[in-house]
Amino acid sequence: MKSPATRVLVIGYVWPEPRSSAAGGHMMQILETFLTQGWDITFSSPAALGEHKADLSALGIAECAIELNNSSFDDFVRELAPDIVLFDRFMMEEQFGWRVEKHCPNALRVLETSDLQSLRDARHQRLKARLKAEPDSDDFADLFAPALAEEFQHMADTDLAKREIAAIYRCDISLMISDVEIRLLTEQFKVPATLLHWCPLMLEPPSEPFTPFEDRAHFLSIGNFRHAPNWDAVLWMKNSLWPLIRQHLPGAQLHIYGSYTPPKATALHNPAQGFHVMNWAEDALQVMSAARICLAPLRFGAGIKGKLVDAMLCGTPNVTTPIGAEAMGDEQPWPGAIATDANALAIAAVALYQDRGRWNRAQNDGRNLIARRYDQAVHGPALIECLQQCRHHLAAHRRDNFTGSMLRHHAHKSTQYMAQWIEAKNRNV
Structure with a gap:
């Protein structure tokens, strides 16, 4: 008897727009990689539809709008019973991670980081400080080439870094588009390498002649x-x-x-x-x-x-x-x-x-x-292999990630109570 197809739920920060951003393009590449395996994919998001949204249904991907701080998601995810849940950026893990764990504890939890937002924000703050102090400066050599240890110093005390890296720990695997960011996480933040998978843009190398x-x-x-x-x-x-x-x-x-x-x-x-x-x-x-x-x-x-x-x-x-x-x-x-x-x-x-x-x-x-x-023929199979291996050894993988287990225990309780309070408040408005 043929085994049932792997069920994947994607919880998107936004609906993918591959022609608007690299993040949207990367998400579509991940979805297409899953489709090559015959996986059954549902894409959900609490966001409004964008102007340039990809036609997911044409690819055979189910679409479902979901709501923040609403227990309707509990029934939805329980009925869907996904084998893999992919959170598109850490904010979605914060919002829905505890609900997924409660109702689908055996589902592999994957975080698509897109990029390290806490790193981007720390660099933005440094640039703004430079422009305020030296508004006529056009040379940013010292901002462009800091050591990873210096990047860590600028990030470590920020709420954004603590939230983002906590989400990485709470997930089973985080997809990293940048190998520099993998080094930053493993060498400076001491995130175990087993929680990270390098997944850059996945492309077919060009073969046709270029415009001269x-x-x-x-x-x-x-x-x-x-x-x-x-x-x-x-x-x-x-x-x-x-x-x-x-x-x-x-x-x-x-x-x-x-x-x-x-x-x-x-x-x-x-x-x-x-x-x-x-x-x-x-x-x-x-x-x-x-x-x-x-x-x-x-x-x-x-x-x-x-x-x-x-x-x-x-x-x-x-x-x-x-x-x-x-x-x-x-x-x-x-x-x-x-x-x-x-x-x-x-x-x-x-x-x-x-x-x-x-x-x-x-x-x-x-x-x-x-x-x-960036060859898709290399990175696509590597992504599938990573997820399959993690699923097959999920209990041991989670046991080895005690810090993630501890963070889920504490953070999810507080997030759950906050979400339930917001939902109750909204009902009474």
């Missing part, structure tokens, strides 16, 4: 405007980087694409300066393939950057910072240029834009990097 140098024009920047690092990069380009590039290339054009474009972004649109805010791109890979250079001057952030992976998939060399390139490359040449100040970024961007030979080498470096580091 002579058929491309303009610079491009792309990213969800709701993501704070992207908006900060736009401001830095507008105020510092782009004027420097235009000094060398007076006719240069920069096209900035992003979902959920706010009025403050459209207000920056200035064709006379070659600075074009283009709103959302219906096909991000198409506009990326038409551009000659991708600009990603990120001054803070975490995880890995979907825009740079898209650039490599399209054969578009990029110019970025150490923050942008973090955890994305290896010891081989970077497919473009990395710099720490506005002037160096501008010089590198102009050189790549004009030098066909350098540009072609960068394009080829990107193709090779995708094949070496």
Whole structure:
């Protein structure tokens, strides 16, 4: 008799939008990996539907809206009886983890971290402090290359880090998109390596010819405007980087694409300066393939950057910072240029834009990097193997994670009582 399909419940922070963010793209790659196994997937979320939501039902994935602080979820999860529950970011584990454990204690609990939000936030706070103290600074070398021990010092006392890392401990496995963040967690926060699995973006390496140098024009920047690092990069380009590039290339054009474009972004649109805010791109890979250079001057952030992976998939060399390139490359040449100040970024961007030979080498470096580091044929099976092994040895795995058990015992009680109080309060309103 054929064994029943593995049942997977995903609790999403938002409904996946693969064309709006790297997080949405990564979630879809995980779901597609599960589908190759014939697993039965239900995607749920308390969030409102976004403008660019993926059509999950077309893939055979069931969809279910759920509510925060509502016992209706208890009946839902008990009836579904999932074998694996995937929490999309730690806030969903905080909200629903205790309910999952109470009603489905044998379900494997997996956390999709997306990136370490506490790391991103700590870097954001440092950048804001720098800009307040030195508003005219355009050199951030000291912010871009701190040792992991220094990152730990900036994070360790924050509530966000304590919440996020507690959720990692409470789950059986956490999917980490960045191997740098794995090192930070294991070396500085002393999280056991057995609780973490490296799962970067999972892609099919490009095989078709790229659009050549002579058929491309303009610079491009792309990213969800709701993501704070992207908006900060736009401001830095507008105020510092782009004027420097235009000094060398007076006719240069920069096209900035992003979902959920706010009025403050459209207000920056200035064709006379070659600075074009283009709103959302219906096909991000198409506009990326038409551009000659991708600009990603990120001054803070975490995880890995979907825009740079898209650039490599399209054969578009990029110019970025150490923050942008973090955890994305290896010891081989970077497919473009990395710099720490506005002037160096501008010089590198102009050189790549004009030098066909350098540009072609960068394009080829990107193709090779995708094949070496992001091959779905490698990471997809590795993810399935990790989850299967953890399921088969779940009792021992949890016993070895005593800290997680202890945190669940205490935290889930307080979370449960708070949720029940909120639900009772809402009934009486």
